Amino acid sequence: MTLVPSASAAAASGAEHIVEAVAYDAILLASFGGPEGQDDVIPFLRNVTRGRGIPDERLEEVAHHYRAFGGVSPINDQNRELKVALEAEIARRGIELPVYWGNRNWAPYLDEALQDAHAAGHDTLIAIGTSAYSSYSSCRQYREDFAEALQRTGLDGTVTIDKVRQFFDHPGFVEPFVEGVTGALREFEAGGLSAEQIHVLFSTHSIPSTDAARSGPASRGFGEGGAYAAQHLAVAEAVMAGEPSPWSLVYQSRSGPPTQPWLEPDINDAIAGLAGDGVRAVVIVPLGFVSDHMEVLWDLDTEALQTARENGLLATRVPTPGVHAAFVSGLLDLVLERRDGVPVAERPAVTSLGPWYDVCRPGCCENVRRGFSPAVAGVAP
The missing domain is CATH 3.40.50.1400 (Rossmann fold)
Structure with missing residues:
Protein backbone atom coordinates (compact mmCIF):
# COMPACT_ATOMS: atom_id res chain seq x y z
CA MET A 1 0.00 0.00 0.00
CA THR A 2 1.38 3.43 -0.99
CA LEU A 3 1.03 5.99 1.80
CA VAL A 4 3.89 8.28 0.79
CA PRO A 5 3.70 10.06 -2.59
CA SER A 6 6.66 9.90 -4.99
CA ALA A 7 8.62 7.68 -2.62
CA SER A 8 10.90 4.74 -3.23
CA ALA A 9 9.25 1.34 -2.89
CA ALA A 10 10.88 0.91 0.52
CA ALA A 11 9.55 4.21 1.89
CA ALA A 12 6.10 4.08 0.25
CA SER A 13 4.59 2.17 3.16
CA GLY A 14 5.21 5.12 5.50
CA ALA A 15 7.20 3.35 8.21
CA GLU A 16 8.93 5.69 10.68
CA HIS A 17 12.36 4.31 9.83
CA ILE A 18 13.29 2.52 6.63
CA VAL A 19 15.67 -0.37 7.25
CA GLU A 20 15.48 -1.78 3.74
CA ALA A 21 18.32 -0.97 1.36
CA VAL A 22 17.46 1.37 -1.52
CA ALA A 23 19.53 1.68 -4.68
CA TYR A 24 19.60 5.48 -4.89
CA ASP A 25 21.31 6.74 -8.01
CA PHE A 168 19.79 18.27 14.36
CA ASP A 169 21.40 15.74 16.69
CA HIS A 170 23.66 13.89 14.26
CA PRO A 171 27.26 14.05 15.53
CA GLY A 172 28.44 15.53 12.23
CA PHE A 173 26.22 18.57 12.75
CA VAL A 174 26.85 18.95 16.48
CA GLU A 175 30.63 18.48 16.56
CA PRO A 176 31.48 21.82 14.86
CA PHE A 177 29.37 23.67 17.44
CA VAL A 178 31.07 21.84 20.31
CA GLU A 179 34.45 22.85 18.92
CA GLY A 180 33.36 26.46 18.47
CA VAL A 181 31.82 26.85 21.92
CA THR A 182 34.72 25.13 23.69
CA GLY A 183 37.23 27.32 21.87
CA ALA A 184 35.34 30.53 22.65
CA LEU A 185 34.94 29.68 26.34
CA ARG A 186 38.61 28.81 26.74
CA GLU A 187 39.63 32.06 25.02
CA PHE A 188 37.50 34.20 27.34
CA GLU A 189 38.72 32.26 30.37
CA ALA A 190 42.31 32.78 29.25
CA GLY A 191 41.53 36.50 29.30
CA GLY A 192 40.67 36.32 32.98
CA LEU A 193 36.92 35.71 32.96
CA SER A 194 35.30 33.06 35.12
CA ALA A 195 32.85 30.55 33.65
CA GLU A 196 29.97 32.28 35.46
CA GLN A 197 30.80 35.59 33.75
CA ILE A 198 30.36 34.09 30.28
CA HIS A 199 26.85 33.43 28.97
CA VAL A 200 26.31 31.21 25.94
CA LEU A 201 23.43 32.24 23.67
CA PHE A 202 22.19 29.55 21.30
CA SER A 203 20.42 31.40 18.50
CA THR A 204 17.99 30.14 15.89
CA HIS A 205 15.42 31.58 13.51
CA SER A 206 12.20 32.59 15.22
CA ILE A 207 8.97 31.20 13.77
CA PRO A 208 5.29 31.87 14.54
CA SER A 209 4.32 30.28 17.85
CA THR A 210 1.36 28.51 16.24
CA ASP A 211 3.65 26.88 13.67
CA ALA A 212 6.16 25.95 16.36
CA ALA A 213 3.45 24.19 18.36
CA ARG A 214 2.66 22.05 15.31
CA SER A 215 6.26 21.12 14.53
CA GLY A 216 6.94 17.43 14.82
CA PRO A 217 4.25 14.81 15.40
CA ALA A 218 1.61 15.89 17.92
CA SER A 219 1.72 12.44 19.52
CA ARG A 220 5.14 13.25 21.00
CA GLY A 221 3.62 15.99 23.19
CA PHE A 222 6.47 18.49 22.93
CA GLY A 223 4.40 21.35 24.28
CA GLU A 224 4.20 25.02 23.38
CA GLY A 225 7.37 25.24 21.27
CA GLY A 226 6.80 21.88 19.61
CA ALA A 227 9.62 19.74 18.31
CA TYR A 228 11.38 22.84 16.96
CA ALA A 229 12.12 24.28 20.40
CA ALA A 230 12.63 20.87 22.01
CA GLN A 231 15.25 19.85 19.42
CA HIS A 232 17.23 23.07 19.82
CA LEU A 233 17.16 22.81 23.61
CA ALA A 234 18.31 19.20 23.50
CA VAL A 235 21.21 19.99 21.17
CA ALA A 236 22.25 23.02 23.21
CA GLU A 237 22.31 20.86 26.33
CA ALA A 238 24.50 18.33 24.52
CA VAL A 239 26.90 21.05 23.36
CA MET A 240 27.19 22.40 26.93
CA ALA A 241 27.73 19.01 28.57
CA GLY A 242 30.47 19.44 31.16
CA GLU A 243 30.64 23.24 30.74
CA PRO A 244 29.65 25.27 33.84
CA SER A 245 28.84 28.52 32.00
CA PRO A 246 25.16 29.50 31.93
CA TRP A 247 23.33 29.28 28.62
CA SER A 248 19.97 29.97 27.05
CA LEU A 249 18.08 29.51 23.79
CA VAL A 250 17.24 32.74 21.96
CA TYR A 251 15.64 33.64 18.65
CA GLN A 252 16.37 36.00 15.79
CA SER A 253 15.20 37.21 12.36
CA ARG A 254 11.54 37.66 13.23
CA SER A 255 9.59 38.89 10.19
CA GLY A 256 5.90 38.69 11.15
CA PRO A 257 3.54 41.48 12.21
CA PRO A 258 3.78 42.67 15.84
CA THR A 259 0.31 41.26 16.57
CA GLN A 260 1.39 37.70 15.72
CA PRO A 261 3.19 35.82 18.51
CA TRP A 262 6.60 34.45 17.49
CA LEU A 263 9.09 32.47 19.55
CA GLU A 264 11.00 34.62 22.05
CA PRO A 265 13.20 36.01 23.52
CA ASP A 266 14.88 37.95 20.74
CA ILE A 267 18.65 37.71 20.96
CA ASN A 268 19.09 41.48 21.23
CA ASP A 269 16.66 41.70 24.13
CA ALA A 270 18.44 38.81 25.80
CA ILE A 271 21.84 40.48 25.43
CA ALA A 272 20.54 43.74 26.90
CA GLY A 273 19.06 41.83 29.84
CA LEU A 274 22.31 40.05 30.61
CA ALA A 275 24.32 43.24 30.94
CA GLY A 276 23.02 43.89 34.45
CA ASP A 277 23.39 40.33 35.72
CA GLY A 278 27.14 40.19 36.25
CA VAL A 279 27.78 38.80 32.79
CA ARG A 280 30.95 40.12 31.15
CA ALA A 281 30.91 38.23 27.84
CA VAL A 282 28.54 36.39 25.53
CA VAL A 283 29.25 33.53 23.16
CA ILE A 284 26.78 33.59 20.27
CA VAL A 285 26.11 30.18 18.74
CA PRO A 286 24.16 30.09 15.43
CA LEU A 287 22.70 26.72 16.36
CA GLY A 288 19.83 26.88 13.88
CA PHE A 289 22.00 27.39 10.79
CA VAL A 290 24.27 25.22 8.68
CA SER A 291 26.23 28.06 7.06
CA ASP A 292 27.04 31.76 7.40
CA HIS A 293 24.21 33.09 5.25
CA MET A 294 22.43 36.44 5.56
CA GLU A 295 20.66 35.79 8.87
CA VAL A 296 24.05 35.06 10.40
CA LEU A 297 26.00 37.88 8.75
CA TRP A 298 23.38 40.57 9.40
CA ASP A 299 21.32 39.54 12.42
CA LEU A 300 24.23 38.13 14.42
CA ASP A 301 27.51 39.56 13.10
CA THR A 302 26.03 43.03 12.58
CA GLU A 303 23.08 43.61 14.91
CA ALA A 304 23.72 41.25 17.83
CA LEU A 305 27.42 42.07 18.11
CA GLN A 306 26.54 45.77 18.03
CA THR A 307 24.00 45.24 20.81
CA ALA A 308 26.69 43.55 22.88
CA ARG A 309 29.08 46.46 22.36
CA GLU A 310 26.38 48.98 23.28
CA ASN A 311 25.80 47.10 26.53
CA GLY A 312 29.49 46.88 27.42
CA LEU A 313 29.79 43.14 26.84
CA LEU A 314 32.56 41.22 25.16
CA ALA A 315 31.14 39.00 22.43
CA THR A 316 32.15 36.43 19.86
CA ARG A 317 30.20 34.41 17.33
CA VAL A 318 31.24 30.80 16.74
CA PRO A 319 31.29 29.24 13.25
CA THR A 320 28.47 27.36 11.59
CA PRO A 321 29.19 23.83 10.28
CA GLY A 322 29.76 25.10 6.71
CA VAL A 323 32.13 22.61 5.09
CA ARG A 347 22.20 5.24 13.82
CA PRO A 348 24.09 7.94 15.73
CA ALA A 349 22.25 10.66 17.66
CA VAL A 350 23.57 12.80 20.52
CA THR A 351 20.17 13.47 22.15
CA SER A 352 17.36 11.22 23.36
CA LEU A 353 15.02 12.72 20.74
CA GLY A 354 16.69 10.98 17.84
CA PRO A 355 17.41 9.40 15.53
CA TRP A 356 14.56 11.33 13.90
CA TYR A 357 12.10 9.84 11.42
CA ASP A 358 13.03 8.85 7.87
CA VAL A 359 9.45 9.43 6.77
CA CYS A 360 7.68 12.43 8.28
CA ARG A 361 4.61 11.55 10.31
CA PRO A 362 1.00 12.45 9.42
CA GLY A 363 0.13 16.07 10.16
CA CYS A 364 3.72 16.98 10.96
CA CYS A 365 4.82 20.64 10.74
CA GLU A 366 1.61 22.23 9.49
CA ASN A 367 1.69 25.83 8.32
CA VAL A 368 -1.33 27.23 10.16
CA ARG A 369 -1.90 30.01 7.64
CA ARG A 370 -1.71 27.78 4.55
CA GLY A 371 -2.80 24.39 5.83
CA PHE A 372 -1.50 21.23 4.20
CA SER A 373 -0.29 21.07 0.60
CA PRO A 374 0.89 17.89 -1.14
CA ALA A 375 4.35 16.85 0.03
CA VAL A 376 6.78 14.02 -0.60
CA ALA A 377 8.84 12.06 1.97
CA GLY A 378 6.01 11.99 4.51
CA VAL A 379 2.68 10.38 5.25
CA ALA A 380 -0.24 12.60 4.19
CA PRO A 381 -1.48 15.11 5.04
Whole structure:
Protein backbone atom coordinates (compact mmCIF):
# COMPACT_ATOMS: atom_id res chain seq x y z
CA MET A 1 0.00 0.00 0.00
CA THR A 2 1.38 3.43 -0.99
CA LEU A 3 1.03 5.99 1.80
CA VAL A 4 3.89 8.28 0.79
CA PRO A 5 3.70 10.06 -2.59
CA SER A 6 6.66 9.90 -4.99
CA ALA A 7 8.62 7.68 -2.62
CA SER A 8 10.90 4.74 -3.23
CA ALA A 9 9.25 1.34 -2.89
CA ALA A 10 10.88 0.91 0.52
CA ALA A 11 9.55 4.21 1.89
CA ALA A 12 6.10 4.08 0.25
CA SER A 13 4.59 2.17 3.16
CA GLY A 14 5.21 5.12 5.50
CA ALA A 15 7.20 3.35 8.21
CA GLU A 16 8.93 5.69 10.68
CA HIS A 17 12.36 4.31 9.83
CA ILE A 18 13.29 2.52 6.63
CA VAL A 19 15.67 -0.37 7.25
CA GLU A 20 15.48 -1.78 3.74
CA ALA A 21 18.32 -0.97 1.36
CA VAL A 22 17.46 1.37 -1.52
CA ALA A 23 19.53 1.68 -4.68
CA TYR A 24 19.60 5.48 -4.89
CA ASP A 25 21.31 6.74 -8.01
CA ALA A 26 21.79 10.42 -7.06
CA ILE A 27 21.71 12.96 -4.23
CA LEU A 28 19.51 16.05 -4.40
CA LEU A 29 21.05 18.89 -2.38
CA ALA A 30 18.23 21.34 -1.66
CA SER A 31 18.61 24.82 -0.23
CA PHE A 32 16.88 28.16 0.22
CA GLY A 33 18.71 30.15 -2.44
CA GLY A 34 19.68 33.80 -2.45
CA PRO A 35 20.24 36.81 -4.72
CA GLU A 36 23.58 37.24 -6.48
CA GLY A 37 23.34 40.93 -7.39
CA GLN A 38 21.41 44.10 -6.60
CA ASP A 39 18.91 43.49 -9.44
CA ASP A 40 18.09 40.06 -7.96
CA VAL A 41 17.12 41.24 -4.49
CA ILE A 42 13.46 42.24 -4.92
CA PRO A 43 12.63 39.38 -7.36
CA PHE A 44 14.20 36.97 -4.88
CA LEU A 45 12.16 38.39 -1.99
CA ARG A 46 9.02 38.13 -4.11
CA ASN A 47 9.78 34.43 -4.52
CA VAL A 48 10.30 33.99 -0.78
CA THR A 49 7.00 35.71 0.06
CA ARG A 50 4.92 34.53 -2.91
CA GLY A 51 1.26 34.07 -2.11
CA ARG A 52 1.33 36.53 0.80
CA GLY A 53 0.60 39.73 -1.14
CA ILE A 54 3.46 41.74 0.35
CA PRO A 55 4.12 44.94 -1.65
CA ASP A 56 7.59 45.80 -2.90
CA GLU A 57 7.74 48.76 -0.51
CA ARG A 58 7.69 46.40 2.46
CA LEU A 59 10.11 44.01 0.79
CA GLU A 60 12.56 46.88 0.43
CA GLU A 61 12.64 47.12 4.23
CA VAL A 62 14.27 43.67 4.26
CA ALA A 63 16.24 44.24 1.06
CA HIS A 64 18.66 46.61 2.80
CA HIS A 65 20.22 43.62 4.56
CA TYR A 66 21.20 42.21 1.17
CA ARG A 67 22.03 45.59 -0.34
CA ALA A 68 24.56 46.18 2.46
CA PHE A 69 26.47 43.21 1.02
CA GLY A 70 26.24 44.32 -2.62
CA GLY A 71 22.93 42.54 -3.16
CA VAL A 72 24.67 39.20 -2.84
CA SER A 73 23.64 36.54 -0.36
CA PRO A 74 26.54 34.24 0.53
CA ILE A 75 24.29 31.19 0.57
CA ASN A 76 24.71 30.18 -3.07
CA ASP A 77 28.50 30.23 -2.88
CA GLN A 78 28.29 28.30 0.37
CA ASN A 79 26.18 25.65 -1.32
CA ARG A 80 28.63 25.46 -4.21
CA GLU A 81 31.38 24.84 -1.66
CA LEU A 82 29.25 22.25 0.15
CA LYS A 83 28.49 20.45 -3.11
CA VAL A 84 32.19 20.31 -4.00
CA ALA A 85 33.09 19.09 -0.51
CA LEU A 86 30.37 16.45 -0.57
CA GLU A 87 31.49 15.25 -3.99
CA ALA A 88 35.06 15.01 -2.73
CA GLU A 89 33.96 12.94 0.28
CA ILE A 90 31.94 10.68 -2.00
CA ALA A 91 34.97 10.17 -4.25
CA ARG A 92 37.25 9.59 -1.25
CA ARG A 93 35.03 6.71 -0.14
CA GLY A 94 34.86 5.25 -3.64
CA ILE A 95 31.09 5.75 -3.99
CA GLU A 96 29.31 6.56 -7.24
CA LEU A 97 26.55 9.03 -6.41
CA PRO A 98 26.29 12.29 -8.38
CA VAL A 99 25.07 15.40 -6.54
CA TYR A 100 22.44 17.70 -8.05
CA TRP A 101 21.84 21.06 -6.39
CA GLY A 102 18.57 22.99 -6.54
CA ASN A 103 17.09 25.93 -4.61
CA ARG A 104 13.58 26.80 -3.51
CA ASN A 105 13.73 30.53 -4.17
CA TRP A 106 16.51 31.35 -6.66
CA ALA A 107 18.57 29.81 -9.44
CA PRO A 108 19.55 27.06 -9.77
CA TYR A 109 15.97 26.00 -9.03
CA LEU A 110 14.76 22.55 -7.99
CA ASP A 111 13.06 22.09 -11.37
CA GLU A 112 16.40 22.37 -13.14
CA ALA A 113 18.06 19.91 -10.75
CA LEU A 114 15.31 17.32 -11.27
CA GLN A 115 15.41 17.71 -15.04
CA ASP A 116 19.19 17.36 -15.10
CA ALA A 117 19.05 14.25 -12.93
CA HIS A 118 16.36 12.64 -15.06
CA ALA A 119 18.18 13.48 -18.30
CA ALA A 120 21.21 11.63 -16.92
CA GLY A 121 19.09 8.59 -16.07
CA HIS A 122 18.98 9.26 -12.34
CA ASP A 123 15.40 8.84 -11.15
CA THR A 124 15.77 7.44 -7.61
CA LEU A 125 16.87 10.40 -5.53
CA ILE A 126 17.74 10.90 -1.87
CA ALA A 127 17.41 14.54 -0.79
CA ILE A 128 19.41 16.52 1.73
CA GLY A 129 17.70 19.70 2.88
CA THR A 130 20.10 22.28 4.30
CA SER A 131 18.05 22.68 7.49
CA ALA A 132 18.54 20.49 10.52
CA TYR A 133 15.34 20.91 12.55
CA SER A 134 11.63 20.16 12.36
CA SER A 135 9.25 22.99 11.42
CA TYR A 136 7.24 24.06 8.41
CA SER A 137 9.96 26.24 6.90
CA SER A 138 12.86 23.94 7.75
CA CYS A 139 11.33 20.60 6.71
CA ARG A 140 7.79 20.41 5.38
CA GLN A 141 8.18 23.36 3.00
CA TYR A 142 11.08 21.54 1.35
CA ARG A 143 8.91 18.47 0.97
CA GLU A 144 6.09 20.54 -0.55
CA ASP A 145 8.53 22.20 -2.94
CA PHE A 146 9.77 18.80 -4.06
CA ALA A 147 6.19 17.79 -4.82
CA GLU A 148 5.53 21.02 -6.73
CA ALA A 149 8.75 20.65 -8.74
CA LEU A 150 7.83 17.09 -9.73
CA GLN A 151 4.45 18.33 -10.95
CA ARG A 152 5.87 21.32 -12.86
CA THR A 153 8.49 19.22 -14.61
CA GLY A 154 6.09 16.38 -15.44
CA LEU A 155 8.37 13.97 -13.57
CA ASP A 156 5.83 12.92 -10.94
CA GLY A 157 5.45 9.17 -11.33
CA THR A 158 8.91 8.87 -12.90
CA VAL A 159 11.29 10.37 -10.36
CA THR A 160 11.11 9.34 -6.69
CA ILE A 161 12.43 11.48 -3.85
CA ASP A 162 13.16 10.25 -0.35
CA LYS A 163 14.73 12.59 2.21
CA VAL A 164 17.33 12.00 4.90
CA ARG A 165 16.15 12.44 8.47
CA GLN A 166 16.35 15.80 10.20
CA PHE A 167 19.94 15.83 11.42
CA PHE A 168 19.79 18.27 14.36
CA ASP A 169 21.40 15.74 16.69
CA HIS A 170 23.66 13.89 14.26
CA PRO A 171 27.26 14.05 15.53
CA GLY A 172 28.44 15.53 12.23
CA PHE A 173 26.22 18.57 12.75
CA VAL A 174 26.85 18.95 16.48
CA GLU A 175 30.63 18.48 16.56
CA PRO A 176 31.48 21.82 14.86
CA PHE A 177 29.37 23.67 17.44
CA VAL A 178 31.07 21.84 20.31
CA GLU A 179 34.45 22.85 18.92
CA GLY A 180 33.36 26.46 18.47
CA VAL A 181 31.82 26.85 21.92
CA THR A 182 34.72 25.13 23.69
CA GLY A 183 37.23 27.32 21.87
CA ALA A 184 35.34 30.53 22.65
CA LEU A 185 34.94 29.68 26.34
CA ARG A 186 38.61 28.81 26.74
CA GLU A 187 39.63 32.06 25.02
CA PHE A 188 37.50 34.20 27.34
CA GLU A 189 38.72 32.26 30.37
CA ALA A 190 42.31 32.78 29.25
CA GLY A 191 41.53 36.50 29.30
CA GLY A 192 40.67 36.32 32.98
CA LEU A 193 36.92 35.71 32.96
CA SER A 194 35.30 33.06 35.12
CA ALA A 195 32.85 30.55 33.65
CA GLU A 196 29.97 32.28 35.46
CA GLN A 197 30.80 35.59 33.75
CA ILE A 198 30.36 34.09 30.28
CA HIS A 199 26.85 33.43 28.97
CA VAL A 200 26.31 31.21 25.94
CA LEU A 201 23.43 32.24 23.67
CA PHE A 202 22.19 29.55 21.30
CA SER A 203 20.42 31.40 18.50
CA THR A 204 17.99 30.14 15.89
CA HIS A 205 15.42 31.58 13.51
CA SER A 206 12.20 32.59 15.22
CA ILE A 207 8.97 31.20 13.77
CA PRO A 208 5.29 31.87 14.54
CA SER A 209 4.32 30.28 17.85
CA THR A 210 1.36 28.51 16.24
CA ASP A 211 3.65 26.88 13.67
CA ALA A 212 6.16 25.95 16.36
CA ALA A 213 3.45 24.19 18.36
CA ARG A 214 2.66 22.05 15.31
CA SER A 215 6.26 21.12 14.53
CA GLY A 216 6.94 17.43 14.82
CA PRO A 217 4.25 14.81 15.40
CA ALA A 218 1.61 15.89 17.92
CA SER A 219 1.72 12.44 19.52
CA ARG A 220 5.14 13.25 21.00
CA GLY A 221 3.62 15.99 23.19
CA PHE A 222 6.47 18.49 22.93
CA GLY A 223 4.40 21.35 24.28
CA GLU A 224 4.20 25.02 23.38
CA GLY A 225 7.37 25.24 21.27
CA GLY A 226 6.80 21.88 19.61
CA ALA A 227 9.62 19.74 18.31
CA TYR A 228 11.38 22.84 16.96
CA ALA A 229 12.12 24.28 20.40
CA ALA A 230 12.63 20.87 22.01
CA GLN A 231 15.25 19.85 19.42
CA HIS A 232 17.23 23.07 19.82
CA LEU A 233 17.16 22.81 23.61
CA ALA A 234 18.31 19.20 23.50
CA VAL A 235 21.21 19.99 21.17
CA ALA A 236 22.25 23.02 23.21
CA GLU A 237 22.31 20.86 26.33
CA ALA A 238 24.50 18.33 24.52
CA VAL A 239 26.90 21.05 23.36
CA MET A 240 27.19 22.40 26.93
CA ALA A 241 27.73 19.01 28.57
CA GLY A 242 30.47 19.44 31.16
CA GLU A 243 30.64 23.24 30.74
CA PRO A 244 29.65 25.27 33.84
CA SER A 245 28.84 28.52 32.00
CA PRO A 246 25.16 29.50 31.93
CA TRP A 247 23.33 29.28 28.62
CA SER A 248 19.97 29.97 27.05
CA LEU A 249 18.08 29.51 23.79
CA VAL A 250 17.24 32.74 21.96
CA TYR A 251 15.64 33.64 18.65
CA GLN A 252 16.37 36.00 15.79
CA SER A 253 15.20 37.21 12.36
CA ARG A 254 11.54 37.66 13.23
CA SER A 255 9.59 38.89 10.19
CA GLY A 256 5.90 38.69 11.15
CA PRO A 257 3.54 41.48 12.21
CA PRO A 258 3.78 42.67 15.84
CA THR A 259 0.31 41.26 16.57
CA GLN A 260 1.39 37.70 15.72
CA PRO A 261 3.19 35.82 18.51
CA TRP A 262 6.60 34.45 17.49
CA LEU A 263 9.09 32.47 19.55
CA GLU A 264 11.00 34.62 22.05
CA PRO A 265 13.20 36.01 23.52
CA ASP A 266 14.88 37.95 20.74
CA ILE A 267 18.65 37.71 20.96
CA ASN A 268 19.09 41.48 21.23
CA ASP A 269 16.66 41.70 24.13
CA ALA A 270 18.44 38.81 25.80
CA ILE A 271 21.84 40.48 25.43
CA ALA A 272 20.54 43.74 26.90
CA GLY A 273 19.06 41.83 29.84
CA LEU A 274 22.31 40.05 30.61
CA ALA A 275 24.32 43.24 30.94
CA GLY A 276 23.02 43.89 34.45
CA ASP A 277 23.39 40.33 35.72
CA GLY A 278 27.14 40.19 36.25
CA VAL A 279 27.78 38.80 32.79
CA ARG A 280 30.95 40.12 31.15
CA ALA A 281 30.91 38.23 27.84
CA VAL A 282 28.54 36.39 25.53
CA VAL A 283 29.25 33.53 23.16
CA ILE A 284 26.78 33.59 20.27
CA VAL A 285 26.11 30.18 18.74
CA PRO A 286 24.16 30.09 15.43
CA LEU A 287 22.70 26.72 16.36
CA GLY A 288 19.83 26.88 13.88
CA PHE A 289 22.00 27.39 10.79
CA VAL A 290 24.27 25.22 8.68
CA SER A 291 26.23 28.06 7.06
CA ASP A 292 27.04 31.76 7.40
CA HIS A 293 24.21 33.09 5.25
CA MET A 294 22.43 36.44 5.56
CA GLU A 295 20.66 35.79 8.87
CA VAL A 296 24.05 35.06 10.40
CA LEU A 297 26.00 37.88 8.75
CA TRP A 298 23.38 40.57 9.40
CA ASP A 299 21.32 39.54 12.42
CA LEU A 300 24.23 38.13 14.42
CA ASP A 301 27.51 39.56 13.10
CA THR A 302 26.03 43.03 12.58
CA GLU A 303 23.08 43.61 14.91
CA ALA A 304 23.72 41.25 17.83
CA LEU A 305 27.42 42.07 18.11
CA GLN A 306 26.54 45.77 18.03
CA THR A 307 24.00 45.24 20.81
CA ALA A 308 26.69 43.55 22.88
CA ARG A 309 29.08 46.46 22.36
CA GLU A 310 26.38 48.98 23.28
CA ASN A 311 25.80 47.10 26.53
CA GLY A 312 29.49 46.88 27.42
CA LEU A 313 29.79 43.14 26.84
CA LEU A 314 32.56 41.22 25.16
CA ALA A 315 31.14 39.00 22.43
CA THR A 316 32.15 36.43 19.86
CA ARG A 317 30.20 34.41 17.33
CA VAL A 318 31.24 30.80 16.74
CA PRO A 319 31.29 29.24 13.25
CA THR A 320 28.47 27.36 11.59
CA PRO A 321 29.19 23.83 10.28
CA GLY A 322 29.76 25.10 6.71
CA VAL A 323 32.13 22.61 5.09
CA HIS A 324 33.60 21.30 8.34
CA ALA A 325 34.90 17.79 7.65
CA ALA A 326 32.66 16.21 10.30
CA PHE A 327 29.56 17.89 8.86
CA VAL A 328 30.29 16.89 5.27
CA SER A 329 31.12 13.33 6.31
CA GLY A 330 27.96 13.23 8.42
CA LEU A 331 25.75 14.26 5.50
CA LEU A 332 27.10 11.41 3.44
CA ASP A 333 26.61 9.05 6.39
CA LEU A 334 22.93 10.08 6.45
CA VAL A 335 22.61 9.19 2.77
CA LEU A 336 24.32 5.85 3.25
CA GLU A 337 22.15 5.17 6.29
CA ARG A 338 19.17 5.13 3.91
CA ARG A 339 20.96 3.49 1.00
CA ASP A 340 22.07 0.59 3.17
CA GLY A 341 18.99 0.32 5.40
CA VAL A 342 21.00 0.77 8.61
CA PRO A 343 19.11 -0.50 11.70
CA VAL A 344 17.80 2.26 13.95
CA ALA A 345 19.90 1.09 16.91
CA GLU A 346 23.06 1.69 14.86
CA ARG A 347 22.20 5.24 13.82
CA PRO A 348 24.09 7.94 15.73
CA ALA A 349 22.25 10.66 17.66
CA VAL A 350 23.57 12.80 20.52
CA THR A 351 20.17 13.47 22.15
CA SER A 352 17.36 11.22 23.36
CA LEU A 353 15.02 12.72 20.74
CA GLY A 354 16.69 10.98 17.84
CA PRO A 355 17.41 9.40 15.53
CA TRP A 356 14.56 11.33 13.90
CA TYR A 357 12.10 9.84 11.42
CA ASP A 358 13.03 8.85 7.87
CA VAL A 359 9.45 9.43 6.77
CA CYS A 360 7.68 12.43 8.28
CA ARG A 361 4.61 11.55 10.31
CA PRO A 362 1.00 12.45 9.42
CA GLY A 363 0.13 16.07 10.16
CA CYS A 364 3.72 16.98 10.96
CA CYS A 365 4.82 20.64 10.74
CA GLU A 366 1.61 22.23 9.49
CA ASN A 367 1.69 25.83 8.32
CA VAL A 368 -1.33 27.23 10.16
CA ARG A 369 -1.90 30.01 7.64
CA ARG A 370 -1.71 27.78 4.55
CA GLY A 371 -2.80 24.39 5.83
CA PHE A 372 -1.50 21.23 4.20
CA SER A 373 -0.29 21.07 0.60
CA PRO A 374 0.89 17.89 -1.14
CA ALA A 375 4.35 16.85 0.03
CA VAL A 376 6.78 14.02 -0.60
CA ALA A 377 8.84 12.06 1.97
CA GLY A 378 6.01 11.99 4.51
CA VAL A 379 2.68 10.38 5.25
CA ALA A 380 -0.24 12.60 4.19
CA PRO A 381 -1.48 15.11 5.04
